[in-house]
Amino acid sequence: MTDLAAIFQNYTKLGNQNINLIGRVRTNRKGKKVSFMVVNDGTIFQDLQVVYKDELSNYENITKARPASIVEISGTLVLTPNKPQPFEIQATQMEILDQAIEEYPLQNKEHTPEFLRELAHLRVRTKTFNAIYRVRSAASFAFHRFFNEQGFVYVQTPILTSNDAEGAGETFVVTTRNDDKYDQDFFGKKAVLTVSGQLHAEAYAQAFRKVYTFGPTFRAEESYTAKHAAEFWMIEPEVAFADLQDNIDLIEAMLKSVTKEVWDVCHTELNFLAQHFDIDLASRLQSLTTKNFALLPYRDAIERLKEAIADGHHFDDENIFFGMDLATEHERFICEVLYNAPTFIVDYPKTIKSFYMKENPDLETVAGVDLLVPGIGELVGGSEREGDYDKLVQRCLEQGIDPKGLDWYLGLRRFGYYKSAGFGLGFERYLMYLTGVTNIRDVLLYPRTPKNLLF
Amino acid sequence: MTDLAAIFQNYTKLGNQNINLIGRVRTNRKGKKVSFMVVNDGTIFQDLQVVYKDELSNYENITKARPASIVEISGTLVLTPNKPQPFEIQATQMEILDQAIEEYPLQNKEHTPEFLRELAHLRVRTKTFNAIYRVRSAASFAFHRFFNEQGFVYVQTPILTSNDAEGAGETFVVTTRNDDKYDQDFFGKKAVLTVSGQLHAEAYAQAFRKVYTFGPTFRAEESYTAKHAAEFWMIEPEVAFADLQDNIDLIEAMLKSVTKEVWDVCHTELNFLAQHFDIDLASRLQSLTTKNFALLPYRDAIERLKEAIADGHHFDDENIFFGMDLATEHERFICEVLYNAPTFIVDYPKTIKSFYMKENPDLETVAGVDLLVPGIGELVGGSEREGDYDKLVQRCLEQGIDPKGLDWYLGLRRFGYYKSAGFGLGFERYLMYLTGVTNIRDVLLYPRTPKNLLF
Numbered sequence: 001m002t003d004l005a006a007i008f009q010n011y012t013k014l015g016n017q018n019i020n021l022i023g024r025v026r027t028n029r030k031g032k033k034v035s036f037m038v039v040n041d042g043t044i045f046q047d048l049q050v051v052y053k054d055e056l057s058n059y060e061n062i063t064k065a066r067p068a069s070i071v072e073i074s075g076t077l078v079l080t081p082n083k084p085q086p087f088e089i090q091a092t093q094m095e096i097l098d099q100a101i102e103e104y105p106l107q108n109k110e111h112t113p114e115f116l117r118e119l120a121h122l123r124v125r126t127k128t129f130n131a132i133y134r135v136r137s138a139a140s141f142a143f144h145r146f147f148n149e150q151g152f153v154y155v156q157t158p159i160l161t162s163n164d165a166e167g168a169g170e171t172f173v174v175t176t177r178n179d180d181k182y183d184q185d186f187f188g189k190k191a192v193l194t195v196s197g198q199l200h201a202e203a204y205a206q207a208f209r210k211v212y213t214f215g216p217t218f219r220a221e222e223s224y225t226a227k228h229a230a231e232f233w234m235i236e237p238e239v240a241f242a243d244l245q246d247n248i249d250l251i252e253a254m255l256k257s258v259t260k261e262v263w264d265v266c267h268t269e270l271n272f273l274a275q276h277f278d279i280d281l282a283s284r285l286q287s288l289t290t291k292n293f294a295l296l297p298y299r300d301a302i303e304r305l306k307e308a309i310a311d312g313h314h315f316d317d318e319n320i321f322f323g324m325d326l327a328t329e330h331e332r333f334i335c336e337v338l339y340n341a342p343t344f345i346v347d348y349p350k351t352i353k354s355f356y357m358k359e360n361p362d363l364e365t366v367a368g369v370d371l372l373v374p375g376i377g378e379l380v381g382g383s384e385r386e387g388d389y390d391k392l393v394q395r396c397l398e399q400g401i402d403p404k405g406l407d408w409y410l411g412l413r414r415f416g417y418y419k420s421a422g423f424g425l426g427f428e429r430y431l432m433y434l435t436g437v438t439n440i441r442d443v444l445l446y447p448r449t450p451k452n453l454l455f
Numbered sequence: 456m457t458d459l460a461a462i463f464q465n466y467t468k469l470g471n472q473n474i475n476l477i478g479r480v481r482t483n484r485k486g487k488k489v490s491f492m493v494v495n496d497g498t499i500f501q502d503l504q505v506v507y508k509d510e511l512s513n514y515e516n517i518t519k520a521r522p523a524s525i526v527e528i529s530g531t532l533v534l535t536p537n538k539p540q541p542f543e544i545q546a547t548q549m550e551i552l553d554q555a556i557e558e559y560p561l562q563n564k565e566h567t568p569e570f571l572r573e574l575a576h577l578r579v580r581t582k583t584f585n586a587i588y589r590v591r592s593a594a595s596f597a598f599h600r601f602f603n604e605q606g607f608v609y610v611q612t613p614i615l616t617s618n619d620a621e622g623a624g625e626t627f628v629v630t631t632r633n634d635d636k637y638d639q640d641f642f643g644k645k646a647v648l649t650v651s652g653q654l655h656a657e658a659y660a661q662a663f664r665k666v667y668t669f670g671p672t673f674r675a676e677e678s679y680t681a682k683h684a685a686e687f688w689m690i691e692p693e694v695a696f697a698d699l700q701d702n703i704d705l706i707e708a709m710l711k712s713v714t715k716e717v718w719d720v721c722h723t724e725l726n727f728l729a730q731h732f733d734i735d736l737a738s739r740l741q742s743l744t745t746k747n748f749a750l751l752p753y754r755d756a757i758e759r760l761k762e763a764i765a766d767g768h769h770f771d772d773e774n775i776f777f778g779m780d781l782a783t784e785h786e787r788f789i790c791e792v793l794y795n796a797p798t799f800i801v802d803y804p805k806t807i808k809s810f811y812m813k814e815n816p817d818l819e820t821v822a823g824v825d826l827l828v829p830g831i832g833e834l835v836g837g838s839e840r841e842g843d844y845d846k847l848v849q850r851c852l853e854q855g856i857d858p859k860g861l862d863w864y865l866g867l868r869r870f871g872y873y874k875s876a877g878f879g880l881g882f883e884r885y886l887m888y889l890t891g892v893t894n895i896r897d898v899l900l901y902p903r904t905p906k907n908l909l910f
Contacts, residue, residue, distance in 0.1 A: 003664070005606055022696050024661075024871050042664030042695060043606055068871035070696075098842075100584065100871040121658035121863050122870065137609040144599050151460060151498055154592040158576050158901040159614065159671045160686050162908045174627045176675050178635035186627070186675055186685070187908035193629065200901060200910065203576035206479075207585060209458070209497030215671065216614045220631050220641055230641070231615050241477050241525075329862060387553075408576050408910055415577065416523035416555040423469035440617060446613040446655060453617045455655065455863055 005043035007077070011087045019089055022072050022097065023048065024125075026109055030063040037062075039071065045127075045269050047136060049083075050075065052091035061096065061401035068100035068125070094123070113442055120446045120455055128276065131224060132435055132443055135262060139431060142261040143214060143235055146254055149162040152237065156215060157197030162189055163405055170220040171195060193218035198236050198422060199356075199409045202385065205420055206412060207240040212237040215429075222450050226439040231429065231448040238422030244358075244367040244384040247421040248344055251371055251380050252293050254425075258434075260289045262434060270435070278436025284375065285434070287341065294339040297347045298322075298365065304338060305330055313337075321452045323349045331370075331377035342373045355395040357383035369423070376433050383421020389413040457846040460498035462532070466542045468536045474508030474544055477527050477552065478503065479580075482563055485518040492517075494526065499583075500589060500724050504538075505530065507546035516551065522563060523555035523580070568897055575901045575910055583731065586724035587890055587898055590717060594886060597716040598669060598690055601709055607692065608663040611670060617644055618860055625675040626650060627685075648673035651750075653691050653877060654811075654864045657840065660693040660875055661867060667692040669682040669882075677905050684883065686903040693877030699813075699822040699839040702876040703799055706826055706835050707748050710797075710885075715744045717889060725890070733891025739830065740889070742796065752802045753777075753820065759793055760785055768792075778804045786832035797828045810850040812838040824878070831888050837878020844868040 001020050023041035037050040048236055049301040050073055052062060065071055075091035106122055116123040123129040136234070160174055171192040175185050184192040198348065199212035204211045210401035219227060237254075239246060263270060274281035296304070305320045315329050326334075326345070335343040347365040371380040386392045392410055396403045403410055431443040441447035446455050456475050478496035492505040505528055507517060520526055530546035549592070561577055571578040580586040602609065615629055626647040630640055637645040652668035659666045668691040676683060692709070696700060718725060718740055729736035751759070760775045773783050781789075790798040802820040805812070812821035826835040841847045847865055851858045858865055886898040896902040901910050 003606075022873065042660075042662055067749070070871045070873035097873045098871055101869045104870050121655070124659055124662040133659070133663075134608060136611075140609050140611070141603045141711060144596060148596050152459075154594070155588070155900060156591075156671070156688060158686060158903060158910070160673075160903050161910070163910065171630070172631060172641070173633075174629055176625070176627060178628075180633035186677075186905060187903070188906040189908055190531050191908055200576070204579055204588070204900070205497075207579040208588075211678045216611070218615075222641075231613060233611060241791060253492070390596055405832055412576070414556045415559050416525045418477065418525035420551045427728065445610060445659070448613060448615050448642070450641060451643040453615065453644055453646055455613070455616070455618065 003043040004041045004046070004048055007048075007087075008044050008046055011077065011079070014077045015087070017077055018074065018092075020074045021048070022070065023228055025065050025067055025071055025100075027067060028063065028065050028285045035059075035063050037065070037071070039073065040417075042062060045131060045272070047085075049080075049085050049088040050091055050094075051088055056091065056094060058094070062094045063098050066100045066102060066104065068104045068106070069096055070098040071096055094322055103225070108269050111437065117441055117447065118454065127272060129442070131266075131272050132431075132437060134269050134447065135266045135273075135435055136431055136443060136445075138265045139258060139262045139427075139434065140214070140260040142265070143254075143292050143427075145261070146257050147210075147212045147237065150210065152210040152212045153156045153204070155197070155201050155204045156211055157194070157213050159194050159198035159216065160187075160191050160201075161194050162187070162191060163199070172218055172220045175426055193220060196234065196236065196424060198238065200405070201236055201238045201422070202405070202409070202420060203412055205240045205422070206415075206417070209240045210237070211239075213432075224450060226441075227429070228238050229440050229444055229447055229449055232440070232444065233427040235425045235427055236422060238420060240420045242384075242421040243419055244346065244369060244421060247382050247384060248295070248369055251344075251365045251382065251423055252342075253371070255371075255380075256289050259285055259434065263289070273437075280375075281436045288373070289321065291341045293371070294335070294341050294343040296334065296339075296343060296345055298349065299347065301326070301330075301334055301345055304410075308333065308337075323351055325352050330378040331372040332374070334373040336374045337375075340374070342371055342379075345370050345372060350395075353383070354359065355401055356385050356392065358386045359391060359395075367421075376429065379429055379433060380423050380425050382421065383423040384419065387413055387417050387419060441452075456886055458498040459496045459501070459503055462503075462542075463499050463501055463868070463909065465536070466532065469532045470542070472532055473529065473547075474532050475527070475529045476503070477525065478546075480522055480524045480526055480555075482519050482522060482661075483518065483520050483857060486725075487562075490514075490518050492520070492526070493588055494528065500586060500727070502540075504540050504543040505546055505549075506543055507549055511546065511549060513549070517549045519554075520551050521555045521557060521559065523559045523561070524551055525553040526551055537731070568894065573909065574904065579900075581725060583898070586721075586727050587886075587892060589724050589898065590721050590728075590890055591898060591900075593720045593887055594713060594717050594882075594889065595669070597713040597720070598667075598882075600716070601712050602665075602667045605665065607665040607667045608659070610652070610656050610659045610663075610666045610668055612649070612655035612668045614647050614649050614671065614673075615642075615644060616649050616655075617642070618654070627675045634674065650674060651689065651691065651879060653693065653879065654861070656691055656693045656877070657864070657875060658867055659753070660872075660877070662874070664695045666694075667691070679905060681896075682884070684895050684899055684902055684904055685901065687895070688882040690880045690882055693875060695875045696873055697772055697876040698874055699801065699824060699876060702837050702839065702878060703801070703824055704836065706799075706824070706878055707797075710826075710835075711744050714740055714889065718744070718760075719883045728890050728892075735830075736891045743828070746796045749790070749796050749798040751789065751794075751798060751800055753800050753804065754802065756785075756789055763788065763792075778806055780807050783832040786827045787829070790827040791829045792830075795829070797826060797834075800825050800827060802872055805850075808838070810854045811840050811847065813841045814846060814850075822876075828888060831884065834884055834888060835878050835880050837876065839874065841878040842868055842872050842874060 024036040074093040075089040173192040367384040403425035478494035481493040529548040530544040822839040
């Protein structure tokens with residue numbers, strides 16, 4: 001028994017040879033004497049076209065194989081240079097190994113994304129979701145390979161933490177009780193699900209210089225947008241002895257390298273998605289991998305936005321001032337209209353950024369960086385970290401964070417500390433950018449959102 | 456500025472050349488005219504020996520650099536073929552970039568593992584834990600690479616699930632409330648932390664044929680042993696169209712390939728651990744990667760244990776009967792004394808195994824497999840899955856599991872299903888086997904156990 005991936009890799013040499021294969025029926029179109037079955041065995045995105053004739057002793061039986069059924073096929077591989085698919089199998093023997101029930105919910109018609117989300121355990125069998133999750137897997141590996149080749153150590157930071165003091169949003173409580181007597185709880189204290197592995201990773205960067213996390217993170221935000229999920233994966237590299245510029249260079253190198261690898265490995269899947277959903281996909285990825293990213297200080301970005309309004313450009317929010325959070329419409333204007341390229345914004349006002357970002361000499365801004373990309377807005381957020389213990393404690397207090405809970409983290413600055421910088425990439429956000437999928441629920445395998453926990 | 460990894464890779468060509476490097480002080484031994492500093496910059500396990508003399512203008516200052524401080528060093532690389540380390544730097548210029556405080560808790564003396572567990576954010580700076588976490592990272596990547604090369608799709612199964620019906624042990628509840636009104640909770644129902652990604656992965660194996668998970672899993676067991684943690688990582692491959700024998704072959708191929716790669720990448724770290732903690736380490740790993748694994752049906756294992764007792768071998772539990780769970784002492788006897796090799800036990804009584812394991816024709820046993828390894832006992836557990844819908848529902852009922860909550864999973868058997876097999880490997884259990892570390896708390900970065908949630 002062979003598999004479809006091996007056949008596709010080698011089909012030019014397999015003309016007129018005998019092939020034996022097990023696969024799942026996608027479609028089965030009955031003719032009087034000649035019938036056509038499309039089969040896939042899961043090992044490759046492409047399907048196999050099978051032609052079978054009434055010469056088969058069990059012909060009638062095979063014509064009744066329903067979508068999703070498992071069949072075994074023996075036959076001759078015939079090259080078909082004039083057809084859409086490069087080859088087909090002319091079957092000499094076929095058998096239904098398992099007949100799917102008639103009520104199989106994914107019949108051959110168009111389904112809405114909403115309908116398919118209720119079938120998260122089955123939608124991967126459709127071409128679209130099959131492509132998306134193949135890309136997801138390839139991208140995961142590409143990130144791991146990139147960091148491995150660059151000498152990073154992979155750190156699996158904890159999911160359970162007692163540290164909900166980062167101010168990164170609402171957290172889920174983890175408990176074995178049904179009250180709030182956390183001192184009698186499993187851990188003897190209140191435990192929450194992590195919102196970020198950054199602080200834990202920073203400690204390890206002090207020992208390995210270059211580390212990265214790649215794991216699930218959680219937000220208990222009652223947010224029903226297409227961009228938010230309660231559970232999602234983050235990639236958070238951290239590099240000791242590195243500053244903001246090193247950080248910027250790493251973000252650009254990482255995105256270029258990973259995107260190029262995914263394009264190489266999954267061009268069939270990405271082309272399929274481009275054809276069906278997002279005609280700009282190829283040019284967007286081409287631009288990401290080849291163009292130099294732009295860079296603009298936040299202060300200048302504010303000026304550019306004001307100028308744009310003066311020039312007649314309309315924003316929903318036209319109250320532009322130093323200290324504001326840029327909205328997605330502003331971010332997209334900057335990277336789409338101003339630069340038409342991925343754009344780094346640096347040196348944000350410290351009032352709108354996290355306590356751990358390094359204060360700049362102007363005492364107003366911090367050495368933070370966001371990467372804005374066309375079509376999405378913010379894709380990456382990072383910073384050089386504050387290295388001064390006293391300043392860091394001060395920043396905690398300013399932001400209403402109790403330094404006591406972060407003793408261990410703050411103390412890193414006293415045990416030999418010379419610069420550290422890192423960033424966070426929401427993996428699903430990146431996948432949406434890569435695939436053109438517009439709803440985060442459709443790049444997660446089993447999405448978890450408010451009031452929605454199926455499977 | 457270069458880094459230590461690059462220097463070690465290339466030192467034979469760098470003799471008498473000038474080197475500039477930033478690193479952390481491990482030790483600083485003052486002499487009158489000549490002093491010695493051991494430095495590491497995190498990029499490699501090996502340390503750098505720096506020799507500096509009172510010719511330095513700031514010599515007295517440098518002699519005061521405390522352990523953990525960050526220093527910048529310029530100097531000449533000198534090959535030292537007659538010393539333990541292959542080269543040293545004779546410093547021409549040195550600077551303390553950041554002086555660590557005197558109270559740095561990891562001074563140069565032996566610390567107990569218990570003491571170091573309270574310093575999980577710092578213990579990675581010791582040679583031992585540095586070695587362990589380098590091995591952990593290398594092993595992670597080796598698993599990803601193995602599965603990628605074998606055509607597996609990486610599936611990130613959900614951490615939050617409504618499915619606590621698998622009977623795999625106690626679960627943690629995830630909530631935004633402080634009562635049990637889960638219908639008013641974030642998800643509108645009770646949510647728990649996953650104990651296994653297997654069921655979710657099985658659905659994806661039906662689409663991709665070969666998939667694997669690699670992510671965190673959770674048990675709320677009040678277990679204080681050296682083998683149990685509340686949060687740990689699992690690797691769970693699942694292959695459609697595969698049976699028990701395919702599963703066994705995959706386990707053996709995976710362990711041999713990954714272990715060989717880790718040995719190649721981390722032989723310095725593993726040799727260090729062998730020298731300090733586990734003199735059998737090298738021979739154990741050698742045996743794992745080269746010896747054929749043994750295989751024994753459970754039924755025969757019971758007979759062998761009875762014979763051993765009759766021959767005078769002592770077990771704490773000598774009540775040996777078909778239907779018993781093998782204790783670790785029995786498992787270790789089998790793989791250490793009987794076979795002196797990793798040993799598969801297959802065809803367990805169905806009463807002691809999970810509902811999803813395929814019933815054998817004898818109606819008494821299931822197509823389950825455990826891999827036992829010398830020194831540890833059970834390392835891997837897996838099975839061929841029950842493919843018959845009615846039998847599977849029946850097995851749920853027998854084990855007190857409500858099939859309704861697993862509708863989606865059970866239904867996979869009706870939508871085209873022809874064999875599936877998979878297994879679970881506790882990643883930390885494997886790391887303990889690999890490194891000789893005897894407490895799971897010491898292979899996890901920030902271990903979470905009952906009443907213990909630091910950082």
